[in-house]
Amino acid sequence: MAQEYSGRFRRENSTVPISNYLEGIKKGDRTVLAKAITLIESNHPDHFRAGQQLLKDIIPLSGKSVRLGITGVPGAGKSTFIDRFGTELCKMGKKVAVLAIDPSSTMTGGSILGDKTRMESLSREENAFIRPSPSSGTLGGVHRKTRESIMLCEAAGFDVILVETIGVGQSEVVVRTMVDMFFMLTITGAGDDLQGMKKGMMELVDGIIITKADGANKENAIRTRNEYSQILRFLRPATEGWQTKAYTCSSITGEGIIDIWHVVQQFVKITKQSGIFFERRRKQTNDWLMTSIVEKLQQSFFQNEVIKEMLPVIQQDVEHGRLPVSAAVEQLMKLYLNEK
Amino acid sequence: MAQEYSGRFRRENSTVPISNYLEGIKKGDRTVLAKAITLIESNHPDHFRAGQQLLKDIIPLSGKSVRLGITGVPGAGKSTFIDRFGTELCKMGKKVAVLAIDPSSTMTGGSILGDKTRMESLSREENAFIRPSPSSGTLGGVHRKTRESIMLCEAAGFDVILVETIGVGQSEVVVRTMVDMFFMLTITGAGDDLQGMKKGMMELVDGIIITKADGANKENAIRTRNEYSQILRFLRPATEGWQTKAYTCSSITGEGIIDIWHVVQQFVKITKQSGIFFERRRKQTNDWLMTSIVEKLQQSFFQNEVIKEMLPVIQQDVEHGRLPVSAAVEQLMKLYLNEK
Structure with a gap:
């Protein structure tokens, strides 16, 4: 973990008092937010104490976002989906934070460029914050401090937090324990998509999104969506009172992207009315x-x-x-x- | 756990010093062995200390058996197989201990009659010891003190220890960590036996035994055995240097029963020669x-x-x-x- 700690940050950190972090976060300063996450990820005893104080201070400011988990095997179109979905949300005036996997790096320090190119459109948005995690050394992109990072992003005023995972090992089970709503992304294949799915995945998610529903592939995508929907009807939903369904969308044409956001709004409305939303967060904590x-x-x-x-x-x-x-x-x- | 502790035992226990346990076990006294197991299963602080002393004393006497795990869903013929297999071994002059599931009881104290009828032939053998565990409250028949029970049985001179589990939850994974060789019992069904099997089971066992290979069912059993053998050739064996195979037998006619014992002997010979046998026990400990x-x-x-x-x-x-x-x-x- 020590090498995660870049020299540049270490220098700057020693001169930044906690109150500056807090102030910067309150203002939604993305540079300060990035440094604050690095601070809480650090294992150095001094940083631990400072991080604890910061977390204590920001607790009252946190908790007000929608936390969305995104899983899917490599190639399922996660980054292009997040890029498009996040950009659309920013255009609506939302502030979007992405805790993303960076496949190009094994170190937090040097991975920013990688994600700039992965989520090109979103990274240019004023209201977006992208925090890459190396996929190696973490649990499929889930860092041991991802929960704290979510809280810091919330304190900085981000409305929608997207947590990405590649579903290695138990990582999607871990993500489920820290998000309100969980999507699995998938593509249509040679008709054996359903067989290839990890056991129990369908029972874990609140929605299945079939990406790349465009051009010659659109018809296939719709067929796959219908197949999933058929099966989902017989499964116990991941969230009480919410029927898990399958959706199609295209990150290229944008078709179906805004509809996914409407699904999220619907989910939040229903689960807040029933109390499930708050009960889940309490249990998760x-x-x-x-x-x-x-x-x-x-x-x-x-x-x-x-x-x-x-x-x-x-x-x-x-x-x-x-x-x-x-x-x-x-x-x-x-x-x-x-x-x- | 307190209710496992029958009144009868509590009275007797207070009058039995540790040296008597040790002596009785050394003599292979089955009544003392049963009481010793009850002692180490007890959670009472006094019994814990006495049990620790006893375990320390018997360590040098333990370790000399073959530890066999037997798993299989209810109806797979586990108890009739153990009854016949154990009886044959006794007739060869072996001393056979069975740590068995007792489906008829939820208390250790009152379950002896249940197992007398389940393993009628074996329970009449001088050289057999049957210790029933309630299936409820334990992990599919695996008690949290099963390892210690194995050691006590070994100290009492038993050559073959059979540990039975119904494979509920993770119980067969637990049994795998305490036995030298592990068998799965199964029966032929409507041709969908292989699909119905728990994921990963075949990679966990050293042999698959298709029981009830008699009468009109014999042909079916042989076909099923061949199907399993086909698949097993492509799987990584549970024990390095040992090819997991499928076998048929009949607990009614006795056909194939002695052959299973020869397979066990072969397994022990090969793994002792390669050192895997001892390496596994060291790792298990x-x-x-x-x-x-x-x-x-x-x-x-x-x-x-x-x-x-x-x-x-x-x-x-x-x-x-x-x-x-x-x-x-x-x-x-x-x-x-x-x-x-």
Whole structure:
């Protein structure tokens, strides 16, 4: 994680007090927002404390956006969709933040150019903010601080937050726990699209978007949409009171793009009326707390100096049958808890 | 877990010193073995200490069996297979222990009769020991102390340990981490057996046994076996250097039963020669230690008195946006580590 921390930022950071971050974020300053995200992503103890203070200060300003998750295999048209969709929203006067995957980089520092070319139109918009995450070293583009980044973007006044993932491993399950609404993007293929889908994906999303519905491909796209809709009718929806459906659109012609935004508005309206929207956010926050506790606990244990010294010795004793596992665990717990 | 603890045992236990357990186990006394398993399954602090001492004492006596896992959906013929297979092994002079599922009971105490009737022939054998686990409240028949039970059975001189699971949730993945060789039992159906199989099962087992290969069903069973064998050739085997194959047998006629034992012997010979056998056991022990540490750590945290008192308060603060998650985690960790 240390190398994520570019020299340029480190220099600047030491001269920027927290109040400046807060002020800049309140003003919606995108440069300050970018630096604030880098600050909370940092593992340096000083930055951690500063980041905590900043997060505490911005909590009251956060929570007012719509958080949208976007998943889809590489080639499904995620970046062109986000580019077009985001640009249309900006033109409507919305402020759009994208927490995106940067396939061109393994470092946060050097990836801005990559995303400028990936989302060319959106990156020129005044009201857009694009934060690239390297796809490697993160969970398919989901950074361990993505939740905090969402809050910072919200505090900076962004109305729509798009979180992109390539669905590697469990990344789309993780994204589901941090967004209000979740879309899967897909394209039509040789008719075996549905078979190729990851198990359980359809039960995880609130909408399936078939992209590239233009030219010779349009008819195929509509057929695929109908096939999905057929199946979706028999599945339990990801969100209570919302029927997951399939949609088509074209990021080239723009057809169907604004309709997706209307679907989002509809979703927000229905789930806010039923209370599901707020209940989900409450639950997400609580789950996040619980997961963080368990992570921190393990980190604290395995990085404890006495444990680091004694664990290999005890492991040897257990492997060679000199100590039962449960006795070893008791012994390690004693060492851990007395040490502190 | 408290109700697992029958009154009868509690009375007797208080009068039995650890040395008597050890002696009884060394003699292969099945009544003492049953009581010893109940002792290590107990959550009572006194029993925990006694159980630890006993486990430490028996470690040098354990490890000398072949540990076989048996999985299969209800109706696959697991109990009739184990009954016949175990009886044949006993007749060869082997000592056979079965850690079995008891579908008739939700309590360990009252389930012996249930298994007497399920494995009628085996339960009459002098050299057999059947330990039923309730299927509910455990992981498909796998008790959280099954590993320790295996060790106790080995110390009591049992050569073959059969661990049965119904493959609910992740139970067959758990069983795989505690046995040397793993069989899946299945029957022939309407030709769609292969589709109905749990994803990844074939990559988890060292052999697939098609049971009920008798009478009018024999031909079907052979066809199914060939279908499985075809597929298995293209899969990565669960055990390096061992080709997973499909076999047929009949627990009624006994045909193919002894052949399964020859397969087991072959497996043990090959994996002991390559060292895989010992390497797997070493790795299993280490994984067990690591899993136990993480479990114990969480238990210690969430059962801590200060944490139990403060967690709901902090949860409220986090949910209402008065405290960032990471700050909450820091605060809870401080409370936890200062408390002890």
